[in-house]
Amino acid sequence: MVSKKQEARHLEGVKSLIDIIHNELSGELEKTTGELIEERRFALEELGTEISDDAQIEYSQVLPSLKFQEELQVSRQDVKHSLGKMKDRPYFGAVTIADDDDGTEKLYIGLNSLKDPSTRDLIIYDWRTPIASAYYANHLGNVDYEVPTVGMQSVDVKERIQLVIEDGRLLDVFDSELYIGDDALQHLLVDTAKDKMKSIVTTIQADQNRIIRQNSAQDVLVLGPPGSGKTSIAMQRIAYLLYLHRHKMNAEHMLFITPNEMFGDYIAEVLPELGEASINALPFYRLHDKLRRGYEFETLFQHIERMRTASDTSAYQLKSSPRLLDAINRHVSHLAERGIKFRTIKIKDEYFATSEELTELFYGKFKDSPIDTRLKKMQVELWPRYEAVLHKAIKERAKALKRVPSYIGTDEELERQAKNEKTKQFRIVRNYIQRLEFVNVEKIYLDILQKLDKAVRQTTLESLRERKLNYEDIAPLLLLTIKVKGLQREPKIQHLIIDEVQDYSPVQLAAISAVFPNARKTMLGDRHQLVHPVISSQLKGEAIELTKSYRSTVEITDFTKSLIGNTITQSIGVHGDPVVQLSYSEFKEKLRQLDSDSVAIIARDAAHAAEVAEELPDVTLLSHDQYTFTKGKILMPNYMSKGFEFTHVFILDYDLYDADKDRYLLYTVASRATRHLYLVEAEQ
Template identity: 70%
Template sequence: MVSKDKEALHLEGVISLIDVIHDELTGELSRTTGELIEERRHALAELGSEISDDTQIEYSQVLPSLKMQEEIQVNRQDVAGSLSRMKDRPYFGAVTITDDDAGREKLYIGLNSLKDPSTNDLIIYDWRTPVASTYYANHLGPVTYNVPDVGARTVDVNERIQLVIEDGRLLDVFDSELYIGDDALQHLLVDTAKDRMKAIVSTIQQDQNEIIRQTSAKDMLVLGPPGSGKTSIAMQRIAYLLYLHRHKMSADNMLFITPNEMFGDYIGEVLPELGEASINATTFFRLRYKLGRRNEYETLFKHIERMRHAGAEEQHDFTLKSSEAMLAALDRTIAQLAERELKFRTVRIKEEPFATTEELEYLFYDKFKSSPIDTRLKKIQVELTPRYHKALDKAIKERTKALKKVHTYIGTDDELERRAKQEMTKQFRTLKNYIAHLQFVNIERIYLDTLKRLDSGTRNRTMAALKNRALNYEDIAPLLYLNVMIKGLQKEPKIQHLIIDEVQDYSPVQLACISAVFPNARKTMLGDKHQLVHPFPVNTLDQLNAIELTKSYRSTVQITEFTKQLIDNDTTESLGVQGREVTSISFEAFKEQLKTLDSESAAIISRDAAHAEAINAALAMPDVTLLTHDQFIFTKGKLIMPNYMSKGFEFSYVFIIDYDGYDQEQDKFLLYTLASRATRSLTLVGKED
C-alpha cells in the first residue's frame, strides 16, 4: 500500500534538490552574464564598431566564440525557467518496475527530466522517454515498450501511483492498477473546461499513449467522440515528436491547421506548458493568400450561413466543387496540359504588349517542350527577366530625359536620375511580380475549362463570380490546387508534420490541396464523422484507415448519454463524472439563471450571427460577450456565439437557445456537436421573446 507520508517526504527532498540546482544555476548565470558583457565590451574596444579590412579576420575569429557563449547562456536560462516551473509540480506519477538488468526501480514521471548532479542519476523521467510508456499501460505485470534504434524491451510493472501536487504540496496519492476510471480518480476530470486548452500528460490513457508515440512514416487518422482527447493527443504528439527528433526537427517544421481562427489561440498554451515552443497555427481559409489578391473569397462562417439557405443550384455547385469527381477532373486537366490547352494571359506594360499569348504558347509548347510543366514555366520566367530589365532601363532613361526638360529647377542631374529610377521601378513593380509569380498563366481559365467538362451551368455561374472578383469558399481549394500543381510555386517544403483538426469537414479537393502545398509533411488528422455543422457535409473518412477511440472523458455521464441518444450512438463509453441532468427551461428562466451564474466558461449558442445579435440585445448584460465572425482571440467568460463557431471548444456551461426550433432528425448531428461542447451543465433553452 502506498504511503502518503513517504511520498510527501520524497517530494520535499526533490524540491530541495531543485532549489539547490536552481540556486547554483542562477549564480552561474549571473557570473557568466557579466563575463559575456565584458567580453563584448572588450571586443568593441579592441576592434572598433566598424568592420574594416584590417579587423575583418579578427572579427571572424571572435564572433563564433561570442555566439557559442550566447547560445550556452540562452540554454542555461531555459533550464532555469524549467526548474522554476518544476518546483510547483515536479512530477505527477510514479511506476515501479523490475528489469532483468537493473533490478527493481521506482521511476517518477514528470513534464521534464531531472538529474541529481552529485550522482548523474535521473530522479525524474520526462514523460516522453521510452521507459515512461510503462506508466501509461493500463495493467500491472509484464509491459513491453519500444526504445528507438534498440527495439522492444519488456519489464514487470509492480506498482503505479498517481500524485496530485499543487504549489509544491502533495494533496493526494492513489495506488492505481486501472489508470483512470475508478471513483477515487474522477476528481482529476472535474474541471476540464478552461479558458485555454491544457496539457493532459498526467491523464494520458494507454490507447492515447500509443497514438502519441506512433513513429510510422504514414499519415495517421484518429477518430473519436467528443471528449476522447483527440486534440490534446495531437498536442502531446507534437511535443513527443519534437523530443524524439530534437536534433533534426523544431517547432518551425510543424503546423497546426485549425478549424477556425480562435482555435489557434485556444491551444496556444499547451506546448509551452510542456516545455516546447509553440508551433504555428493556420486555417485553410488563410491559404487563399497564396492565390494573390486578385479575387475576394467568402469566409468559412459566411459560407456555412449561405449554404444553410442555399437553393438547388448553389447546393449542386458546392457539392460538385468539393467532390472526388472534381479532384479527378483537376488531375486529368493537369496531366493533359503538357500537350495542350495551357491558358496564357498577354503580359502588358500599360497598354503595350510585353509578351503576347501566342509568344508564351510558342515558348511553352515548342521551345521548352522537352521539360516538365513547372520547369518550362521557370524557363519562360528566365526568358522574360532580361526583357523586363531592358524595358525598365528604357523607361528610366525616357523619364530622366523628360524630367531634365522641365524649365524650372527641380534637382541636379544625379537627383533627377535617382528620381526617375525610383518612379519607374515602382511603376514596373507590378510587371516584376507578374513574372515572378508566373501570373501570365491563366489559372482561372483552366479552372473554368475543367468545370465545363463536368457541368456547364456550374462553369457559367463561376465565370460570373470571377468577373465580379468575388468567389465562394469552395473555389479556394481547386484554384489553389491548380496553381500549386501547375506552377510549382507556393509550396512549403520545410513543414515536416501537419496536424489537421476536424478533418471530417475537409473535402477531397481540400485535402489534396493541403498535400500539394505541404509536400514533405506527414499528417496527423483528427476527427469525428458525427460532429457536423455544415448543412451539406462531404464525407471522406470512410475511405481512410483510422484509429478509433471510443472512450469519452470530458463531459458528465448525463451529458454524454444525452449526446449519444441524439444520434443513436451505442459505442461511446462515458468515463466522466456524475453530474446534473440535462434540463429544459424557458428563455425568461434562462435570463434569471444567467444573472447569478458564476463561471468564466459559459457558451450561449445561437443559430447564426443574426440570432446571436438578437439574443445579445434581449439579454443586455454587461458581463456577456458577443463573438463575431472576425474574432481571432479566444476569450473566457459568458459568450454568445453562432452554433458553428462553438465547434472544437469546450465549456463548463452550455445553453442552446431555441432548442425546439431545430429539426431533431435533420439537425441531429449539429445538435450532437453543440451539446457535446458542455462539460458540466447542458441547458436547452426556449425561444427568446
C-alpha cells in the same frame, strides 16, 4: 500499500535537490554573464569600432566563440526557468518496475527529466521517454514498450501511483492498479472549460498514449467522440515528436491546421506548459494567401451561412467531390501537350507579351522540357525584355522631367525620381514574371469545370469576373497553382496536425498535401460532428478509433449519444445535473444569476446571435473574424462553437431544430458542455 507520508518525504527530498541545482546554476549564470560581458567589452576595445581588414580576420575568429557562449547562456537560462517551474510540481506519477538485469526500481514521471548531479542518476523521467510508457500502459504485470532504433522492450510493472502535487505540496496519492479512473481521474482532470486548453499529460490513457507515440514516418488518422481527448492528444504528440527528434526538428517545422480563427489562441498554452515553443496555427481558409491578390475570399463561416439558405448546392457538392479531384489530376497530366492558358501582359495599354506569344514559347520553343522547366525558361526569356522596357521608360521619364522649365531638382535627383516612378509602375509586370502570373490558372480551372458541369462553370466564371471567390473554390485553385506552376510549396514543414478532418473534402486534403509536400500528418476527427448543412464525412483509410469520453458529465454524454443513436461511446465522466429544458424567460433569469466565466449561448446563426445580443447587455457577441478565445458569457452562432468546451451551454431555439435533419449539428453543439446543458425554447 502506498504511504502518503513516505511520498511526502520523498517530495521534500526532490525539492531540496532542485533548490541545490537551481542555486548552483544561478551562481554559474552570474559568473558566466560577467565573463561574457567582459569578453564582449575586450573584443570591442581591442578591435575598435572601425574594423580594419586585419581586425576583421581576428574578429571573425572571436565571433564564433562569443556566439557559442551566448547560446550556452540562453540554454542555462532556460534550464533555470524550468527548474523554477519544476519545484511546484516535480512529477505527477510513479511506476515500480522489475527486470532481470536491474532488479526492482521506482521511476517518477514528470514533465521534464531531472538528474542528480552527484551520481548522474535520473531522479525524474520525462513523460516522453520510452520507459514512461510503462506508466501509461495502465495495468500491472508485463508491459511492452518501444525504444526508437532499438525495438520492443519488456518490463514487469509492480506498482503504479498518481500523485496530486500543487505549489510543491502533496495533496493526494492514488494507487492505480488499472487505469486512471473514477476518483483519481476526476481529481486529476481539470475542467478545461474554465480557461484555454491545458495539457493532459498527467491523465493520458493507454489508448491515447499509443497514438501520441505513433511512428512519425506515417500519417495517423484518429477518430473519436467529443471529449475523447483528440485535440489534446495531438498537442501531446507534437511535444513527443519534438522530444524524439529534438536534434533535427523544432516548432518551426510543425503546423496546426485549425477549425477556425480562434482555435490557435485556444490551444496556445498547451506546448509552453510542456516546456516546448508554440507551433504556428492557421485555418484552411488562410491558405488563400497563396493565390492571386485582388480577390474577395469567402470565409468558412460566411460559406456555411450561404449554404444554409442556398436553393441549389450542386456547385459546392461538385467542387468538394472526388470527381473534381480526379478531373484536376487528369487535366494536369495532359497540359504538357495541350490546354495550358496564358494571360496577355500589358503595361498600361501597351502589349508586353501576348497570350499567343507565351503559348508559342511553351508549346513551341520549349516544348521538349518538362512543364516546370518550360515556365522557368519563359521567365528567363522575359526578364531581359522587362529590363529593356523598364530602362527605356526610366530614360524617357527622366528626359521629360529635365525638360520642365522651372527647377524641380538636380539631374541626379530627377533620374532617381524617374527610376522610382517607373519601377513602381512596372511592378505588376515584374510580379507577373516572378510569380508566373501570366499562367492563367483560373482559365484552366474553368476548362475543367466545363467538362464536368457547364452551369457550374458559368456561375464560377461570373464569380471570378466580380473578383469574388467562394470558399469551395480556394482548394481547387490552390491545387492547380501548385501542380501547374510548382510554386507556393512549404517544404520546411515536417508535420501537420489537421483537426476536425471530417470537414475537409478530398480536394482540400489534396491541396494541403501539395502545399506541404514533406509533411506527415496527424488527422483528428469524428464522423458525426458536422455543422455544415451539406457536407457528409468522406473520411477514408485505416483509423485509430477512440471510444471513451472524459469531457462531460455522464448525463450530458448520454444525451448527446441519444441524439444520433450512439451505443459505442463510454462515458468516463462524473455524474452531474440532468440536461435542463428552459423557457426563454427562464433562460434570461438563469443567465442573470449565473456566476461563471465559461458560458456559451448558442444561437442558430449570425443574424439570430446579433438579435439576441441586443437584449443581453452583459454578453460578448463573437464575430466571424474573431481571432482570440474569449472567456465569460459569450454568444455565438452554433457552427462557431465547434472545437471548444464550456462549463455551461445554453442552446437557444432548441425546439426549432429538426430532430432528424439537424441531429449531427445538435450532437456537436450539445457536446460543448462539460457540466451543465440547457435546452432553451424559442421566445414566444
